[in-house]
Amino acid sequence: MTINKDWFVSWFDTNYYHILYKHRDDTEAQEFMRNLVSLLQFNSDDLLLDLACGKGRHSIYLNSLGYNVVGADLSKNSIQLAKKFENDRLHFVEHDMRNAFKNKYNAILNLFTSFGFFEDDKEDIAILQNIKNGLLPNGIAVIDFMNAEKVTANLVPNEVQTIDGITFHISRYLEKGFIVKEIRFEADGAQHIFFEKVKSLNLEKINSYIHSVGFKIKHIFGNYQLADFDSKTSDRLILVLE
Structure with a gap:
């Protein structure tokens, strides 16, 4: 089966994506942000970039805590939705993270598994290089990735969810080093597959990427409560880089 290399361009920009994930609970995301800012002690005048921000749930909450935030995402649809929440210390822009940033930031946050999308390792490494280049001196980067080892060991092969009258048939499988979620459904008079x-x-693999661009790992956590990382049991792989 052939999968479009840039699957995220089409899927993230559809209304169906937002329907499928409409019940996503923001409580955990907000707890993570509180724990993170407590650990890293950002100043109120620091400029934070939420890279691959989606509809801006992390950006909006960080701004509510008093921070100066820019949310960036490739999805025009998501950015249009997020822009409704803009103020003088919260802005949203369309941006492909494979491209260099125009500004520099005190911190760049790449959250909720918004990394590792590309066939060629060089593209993922280039994103890390962009992040490093986009930081001010003494800047911090945070990569919040899934714990792939646990996800792979506990993969749910098939699932059906009905939301807003749409029945989503979801399959999960491994293919050529990728964890794939295949989403099939009928809506608006047509069959869809994303x-x-x-x-x-x-x-180990992520660390090789990090090392290649000259980042150093400052902290490694295994969940949004910032517990120690365990490759077998942790839900997340959260890296704080400097």
């Missing part, structure tokens, strides 16, 4: 495809990156 994919989410994320590289199955363990800590």
Whole structure:
């Protein structure tokens, strides 16, 4: 089966994506942001970039805590929705993270598994290089990735969800080093098929990327409560880089 290399361009920009994930609970995301800012002690005048921000749930909450935030995402649809929440210290822009940033930031946050989308390792490494180049001196980057080892071990092969009258048939499988979620459904008089495809990156592999661009790992956490990382049991692989 052939999957469009840039699957995220089409899927993330549809209304169906937002329907499927409409019940996503923001409580955990907000707890993560509170724990993170407590740990990293950002100043109120620091400029934070939420890279691959989606509809801006992390950006909006960080701004509510008093921070100066820019949310950036490739999806025009998501950015249009997020822009409704803009103020003088919260802005949203369309941006492909494979491209260099125009500004520099005190911190760049790449959250909720918004990394590892590309066949060629060089593209993922280039994103890390962009992040590094986009930081001010003493800047911090945060990569919040899935714990691929646990996800792979506990993969749910098939699932059906009905939301807003649409029945989503979801399949999950491994293919050529990627964890693939295949999403099939009928809506608006047509059959649809979309994919989410994320590289199955363990800590060793991600660390090789990090090392290649000159980043250093400052902290490694295994969940949004910032517990220690365990490759077998942790839900997340959260890296704080400097």
